[in-house]
Amino acid sequence: MDPITGKIERLKAQISETEVELQQLKAQLARLEALLSLPSPSSEAQANDQPTESSRKWTWPLEEEEYTRYGRQLILPSVGIRGQLRLKSAAILVVGAGGLGCPAAAYLAGAGVGTLGVVDGDTVELSNLHRQIAHNTARVGIKKADSLIQYCRGLNPEVRYVGYGEHLTPQNAQDVVSAYDVVLDCTDHPTSRYLISDICVLLGKPLVSASALRTDGQLIVLNNPPATQGSADGGPCYRCVFPKPPPADSVVSCGEGGILGPVVGVMGVLQALESIKLLAAGTGKENYQGPGEPLTPSLLLFSAYSPTPFRSIKMRGRRSNCFACSASSMLTLKELKTGSLDYVQFCGVTTPINILQPGERVSATDYKSILASGINRGSLLLDVREKEHFDIAKIPGAINIPFSTFQTKSRSTSNGYSAHLEWLPEDVSSDTPIYVVCRVGNDSQLVAKKLKDLGLDRHGERFIGDIKGGMKAWKLEVNQTMPFT
Numbered sequence: 001m002d003p004i005t006g007k008i009e010r011l012k013a014q015i016s017e018t019e020v021e022l023q024q025l026k027a028q029l030a031r032l033e034a035l036l037s038l039p040s041p042s043s044e045a046q047a048n049d050q051p052t053e054s055s056r057k058w059t060w061p062l063e064e065e066e067y068t069r070y071g072r073q074l075i076l077p078s079v080g081i082r083g084q085l086r087l088k089s090a091a092i093l094v095v096g097a098g099g100l101g102c103p104a105a106a107y108l109a110g111a112g113v114g115t116l117g118v119v120d121g122d123t124v125e126l127s128n129l130h131r132q133i134a135h136n137t138a139r140v141g142i143k144k145a146d147s148l149i150q151y152c153r154g155l156n157p158e159v160r161y162v163g164y165g166e167h168l169t170p171q172n173a174q175d176v177v178s179a180y181d182v183v184l185d186c187t188d189h190p191t192s193r194y195l196i197s198d199i200c201v202l203l204g205k206p207l208v209s210a211s212a213l214r215t216d217g218q219l220i221v222l223n224n225p226p227a228t229q230g231s232a233d234g235g236p237c238y239r240c241v242f243p244k245p246p247p248a249d250s251v252v253s254c255g256e257g258g259i260l261g262p263v264v265g266v267m268g269v270l271q272a273l274e275s276i277k278l279l280a281a282g283t284g285k286e287n288y289q290g291p292g293e294p295l296t297p298s299l300l301l302f303s304a305y306s307p308t309p310f311r312s313i314k315m316r317g318r319r320s321n322c323f324a325c326s327a328s329s330m331l332t333l334k335e336l337k338t339g340s341l342d343y344v345q346f347c348g349v350t351t352p353i354n355i356l357q358p359g360e361r362v363s364a365t366d367y368k369s370i371l372a373s374g375i376n377r378g379s380l381l382l383d384v385r386e387k388e389h390f391d392i393a394k395i396p397g398a399i400n401i402p403f404s405t406f407q408t409k410s411r412s413t414s415n416g417y418s419a420h421l422e423w424l425p426e427d428v429s430s431d432t433p434i435y436v437v438c439r440v441g442n443d444s445q446l447v448a449k450k451l452k453d454l455g456l457d458r459h460g461e462r463f464i465g466d467i468k469g470g471m472k473a474w475k476l477e478v479n480q481t482m483p484f485t
């Protein structure tokens with residue numbers, strides 16, 4: 001089939017689907033108008049409970065059709081009429097209309113949430129369909145947010161749907177998320193995970209987060225219950241659990257790593273389940289745990305090929321030094337919106353960054369010569385990799401200041417300056433050159449730049465720079481027998 005014929009076929013299919021949807025909406029409208037036109041019952045008629053015309057006015061909390069539609073879940077003690085009414089008054093935001101978002105949104109629509117928002121800037125591709133089952137072949141090329149809503153509307157037209165055909169960004173996050181009670185992170189990249197968590201902390205929204213890759217998945221309910229920054233009462237945020245993103249080059253996308261459809265489907269279904277549990281029980285604090293009990297969520301791990309596919313790990317509560325939710329946090333809505341938090345940079349970039357001048361960067365080979373020649377003897381080498389990496393292999397003489405602690409510390413005081421100096425060895429003089437090394441040469445530049453910004457270079461009198469290409473380059477150029485992780 002040539003592309004034009006294919007497009008015509010898809011449009012025809014789309015038109016017929018839309019016609020069905022139109023019929024459903026017309027029928028729904030007619031039912032509601034008929035209800036409205038009924039005369040109101042007199043109190044007498046109600047008292048006598050006579051089957052008069054006027055006593056047919058519906059006075060129950062849910063619509064007549066809703067008792068039928070939700071009947072099977074209404075009779076569960078964990079939902080009941082009160083739970084159903086809570087669901088009906090709730091607004092839920094699904095960020096990401098992919099493998100997690102499709103089943104999550106579908107079950108939430110089916111369960112009768114009041115408002116369902118869907119955020120996704122991507123369009124449906126053929127390679128999505130093996131797992132993103134709310135889309136279909138006829139809708140390849142249209143916005144995923146629209147496609148998912150179309151599917152959900154077919155399932156339950158009673159829900160109010162709001163589509164956002166763009167990605168969540170630091171700039172639009174506040175406007176989008178404010179209107180919702182609970183947020184589902186159904187995205188697939190660390191940059192969006194940290195952004196979604198931060199906005200949920202700032203706006204006080206519980207967050208149901210899941211991920212899936214290859215044959216494994218994870219699920220955790222965060223910021224639950226939400227609490228103000230610095231309060232010990234709230235549940236941990238994503239940064240409490242994962243303070244530092246995984247190394248950028250270790251982040252494997254579904255495109256590279258592969259993904260089994262039912263695996264991501266299971267995780268999306270569990271997200272819907274956790275959201276329903278949360279909303280049907282009410283989001284008041286009294287519905288969480290007994291007084292005095294620590295708010296420790298569980299991280300649910302799913303491994304499809306394990307003999308015990310589901311495992312649950314009890315997590316710690318809020319981190320007292322969390323970048324986002326702790327008392328020392330300087331995260332604000334304004335800071336988020338103005339873009340001073342660079343999530344892409346925080347999560348690393350897959351291509352090398354260049355923020356230092358060429359003269360501020362030395363190659364691994366040159367640094368080896370510097371060490372051997374004794375020039376700059378007493379120079380300081382900061383290794384900003386995490387401790388686990390440092391413990392495995394290091395350049396002789398290096399001291400370890402992990403990038404993550406460095407970031408937290410830089411925010412723990414108002415000027416950030418003294419906090420940075422406390423790790424400097426006491427015998428280091430103010431003109432001792434500082435070299436920074438990391439894994440591949442990105443974090444090292446960020447740290448070197450930060451040290452300069454803090455004035456440690458004494459207006460250019462002291463050398464501050466990094467080792468280009470990091471430990472990876474050191475292994476390649478200087479020491480091939482060193483393990484590299």
Ligand SMILES: [Zn+2]
Pocket residue numbers: 236237238239240241318319322323324325326
């Ligand atoms: Zn936190």
